[in-house]
Each structure stands twice: as C-alpha cells, then as structure tokens.
Amino acid sequence: MSAKFITLEGGEGVGKTTQIAAVCEFLEQRGIACVATREPGGTPVGEQIRGVLLGNHVIAPETELLLLFAARAQHLQEVIRPALAKGHWVVCDRFTDASFAYQGGGRGVAEGMIEALQAQVQAGLQPALTLLLDAPVEIGLARAKRRGPADRFEQETVAFFQRVRAAYLARAERWPGRMRVIDASGTPEQVKAGVISELERFCP
Numbered sequence: 001m002s003a004k005f006i007t008l009e010g011g012e013g014v015g016k017t018t019q020i021a022a023v024c025e026f027l028e029q030r031g032i033a034c035v036a037t038r039e040p041g042g043t044p045v046g047e048q049i050r051g052v053l054l055g056n057h058v059i060a061p062e063t064e065l066l067l068l069f070a071a072r073a074q075h076l077q078e079v080i081r082p083a084l085a086k087g088h089w090v091v092c093d094r095f096t097d098a099s100f101a102y103q104g105g106g107r108g109v110a111e112g113m114i115e116a117l118q119a120q121v122q123a124g125l126q127p128a129l130t131l132l133l134d135a136p137v138e139i140g141l142a143r144a145k146r147r148g149p150a151d152r153f154e155q156e157t158v159a160f161f162q163r164v165r166a167a168y169l170a171r172a173e174r175w176p177g178r179m180r181v182i183d184a185s186g187t188p189e190q191v192k193a194g195v196i197s198e199l200e201r202f203c204p
C-alpha cells in the first residue's frame with residue numbers, strides 16, 4: 001500500500017495527542033514507518049507561528065486563518081510531502097478540518113476563503129483518513145483544564161466550542177468515507193479501541 005496521510009481531529013481535550021501514539025503503534029506493528037507530527041507546528045517556523053497563535057495576542061479571525069495556513073504550507077513542504085515521498089505514513093494531530101471547524105464554524109470566517117487557501121496550499125493533497133474524536137464539549141474542556149493553564153483557544157466560550165463541534169460533525173457527514181467519528185467520551189482505553197477498530201477497517 002502506498003504511504004498514507006492520516007489526521008486526528010476534534011475539539012479541545014478530546015484526546016488527539018493521547019491517541020496519536022496508538023495510531024503509530026498500530027502502524028509500526030504492521031511494519032509501516034510512521035511520522036507523527038502536529039499542527040499548528042511540526043517545523044521550526046511552524047512552532048514559532050504556533051506560539052503566536054496560542055499566546056495572549058488579539059488576533060483577527062482572518063489573520064488567525066492565514067497564520068495557520070502559513071504554518072501548514074511550511075509543514076507540507078518541509079515534513080509531510082517529503083515523508084510521503086519516502087514511503088513513510090504521516091499521522092498529523094490536527095489539519096485543515098480544524099481550520100474549517102475553528103476559524104469557519106467557531107469564528108465565522110467565510111468557508112470560501114478557507115477553501116481557496118486549501119486549494120492553493122495543499123494542491124490536491126488530502127488526508128486519506130481522518131479520525132474525528134468526538135465528545136461533549138464540557139468533557140473535553142474539563143480534561144484540558146486539568147492538564148494546565150488555558151491557551152488563547154481554550155479561553156473561548158462553551159458556545160464557541162459547540163460551534164466547532166457542530167462544524168466538525170457536519171464535515172464528517174459530508175465526507176463519511178474519509179472522516180470517521182469516534183466516541184471520545186470514554187476512558188483512554190475505550191477511545192483507543194475505537195481508534196484501532198477504524199484503523200483495522202482502513203488497513204486490514
């Protein structure tokens with residue numbers, strides 16, 4: 001099978017960063033080389049942009065979107081495309097579905113602007129599989145809160161995160177083949193079982 005690009009998506013605290021290890025472990029057990037990475041970030045300049053995005057700045061929604069795509073352009077060029085070209089699978093903690101959910105659904109940026117950036121920056125590259133970890137907003141926020149101080153996104157209102165969640169679920173309904181919804185409200189082991197069962201369907 002050719003190298004695949006897999007993304008993990010979902011709102012704050014649903015367990016993306018926790019479950020990425022399970023995805024790589026599953027692939028490596030099948031002898032598949034796996035590069036785990038994240039957005040925003042994944043490159044030195046992308047991590048600097050992440051710092052700006054998560055810091056306590058006032059950032060206009062369109063600026064936020066452009067910064068995310070600036071980091072994404074660098075990430076694609078420096079990490080994602082070269083890894084796929086070498087035959088390594090890439091597993092990314094958040095990608096463009098997050099821009100549609102957060103900047104589109106959450107902040108109300110026009111979908112057309114996000115689609116235009118997606119077309120230019122990704123030039124047709126899409127994840128082959130997106131695991132959408134889904135849980136009620138309050139559950140994810142409580143987990144994120146236990147983890148440590150809130151970043152710029154985590155300080156948003158519950159209503160904001162409800163819009164983010166609804167936007168993610170609407171995308172999953174629109175692309176049921178690529179996007180698989182996993183119940184992330186249970187224990188880490190239960191969520192991992194959901195992740196593994198989708199991976200088994202994807203690469204039996």
Ligand SMILES: Nc1ncnc2c1ncn2[C@@H]1O[C@H](COP(=O)(O)OP(=O)(O)OP(=O)(O)O)[C@@H](O)[C@H]1O
Nearest residue numbers: 011012013014015016017018143144147186187188
């Ligand atoms: N299923 C779970 N049940 C309870 N706690 C969990 C579960 N999964 C992860 N956690 C814990 O909740 C916190 C958030 O998890 P994690 O960082 O993996 O979420 P995330 O989706 O990456 O969040 P963010 O969107 O903020 O990056 C962590 O402290 C983690 O240890």
Ligand SMILES: [Mg+2]
Nearest residue numbers: 016017018093
């Ligand atoms: Mg995370």
